[in-house]
Amino acid sequence: xxxxxxxxxxxxxxxxxxxxxxxxxxxxxxxxxxxxxxxxxxxxxxxxxxxxxxxxxxxxxxxxxxxxxxxxxxxxxxxxxxxxxxxxxxxxxxxxxxxxxxxxxxxxxxxxxxxxxxxxxxxxxxxxxxxxxxxxxx
Ligand code: IDP
Ligand code: MG
Numbered sequence: 001x002x003x004x005x006x007x008x009x010x011x012x013x014x015x016x017x018x019x020x021x022x023x024x025x026x027x028x029x030x031x032x033x034x035x036x037x038x039x040x041x042x043x044x045x046x047x048x049x050x051x052x053x054x055x056x057x058x059x060x061x062x063x064x065x066x067x068x069x070x071x072x073x074x075x076x077x078x079x080x081x082x083x084x085x086x087x088x089x090x091x092x093x094x095x096x097x098x099x100x101x102x103x104x105x106x107x108x109x110x111x112x113x114x115x116x117x118x119x120x121x122x123x124x125x126x127x128x129x130x131x132x133x134x135x136x137x138x
Contacts, residue, residue, distance in 0.1 A: 005035070005076050006083045007132040009121035012070035014107070015039070020073045023103055023120060026089060027077055036076035036137050042067055049135050062114035074136045083129055086122040093118060 008027065010020050028034060042050075047064045054060045077086060091102025095118045098105035104118045111117055123129035 003078060004080060004082050004126065004129075005078045005133060006086050006123045006129045007121070007136060008075045008077055008086060009136075010073035010075075011117065011119055011121060012066065012072060013117040014119040015071050015073055017107075019107055019119065022107075024073070024075065026103060027075075027086060030085065030089060032077040032079040032082050032085065034075060035078050036074070036133075038074055038137075039071045040074050040136065041071055044068060046135060050132060059115045066113075066115050066117060076133055076137065083123055083126065087124065090120050090122050095119075 091098030091104035095104045095108025096110045108118045
């Protein structure tokens with residue numbers, strides 16, 4: 001039994017739209033184990049650490065502002081290949097073209113803003129997961 005873990009964030013759009021339970025339910029229904037869960041009002045400092053790879057990109061500041069706009073549900077899920085499995089459930093970054101059946105494909109759309117509001121974050125590698133879990137669950 002693998003203990004691979006991933007950080008899942010339900011971004012402020014997902015929480016504000018009342019989709020927290022629906023999204024967590026999809027991940028649980030897939031079979032992954034929920035091992036940490038909390039609602040967080042993120043600080044700029046926390047988000048600057050979390051999104052350090054995106055510093056300097058045109059959507060960076062809008063992304064930080066968006067993530068500060070309301071509470072975020074932060075969760076850790078565990079299971080064999082959960083990093084890849086959650087990103088498959090989430091769908092591609094752009095919600096317009098994310099596959100139907102995915103979280104972003106089913107619940108997301110383009111709102112014409114400087115940052116894509118796409119409901120969820122999932123770690124993209126074991127190294128990112130450990131780093132990000134350390135930031136959100138210090
Ligand atoms: P990911 O969340 O699918 O891993 P990343 O490339 O890590 O995508 O980008 C982080 C977040 O920044 C995305 O989830 C999305 O909210 C936003 N973002 C990424 N690329 C763009 C873009 O080209 N335009 C607007 N927003 C973007
Ligand atoms: Mg990413």
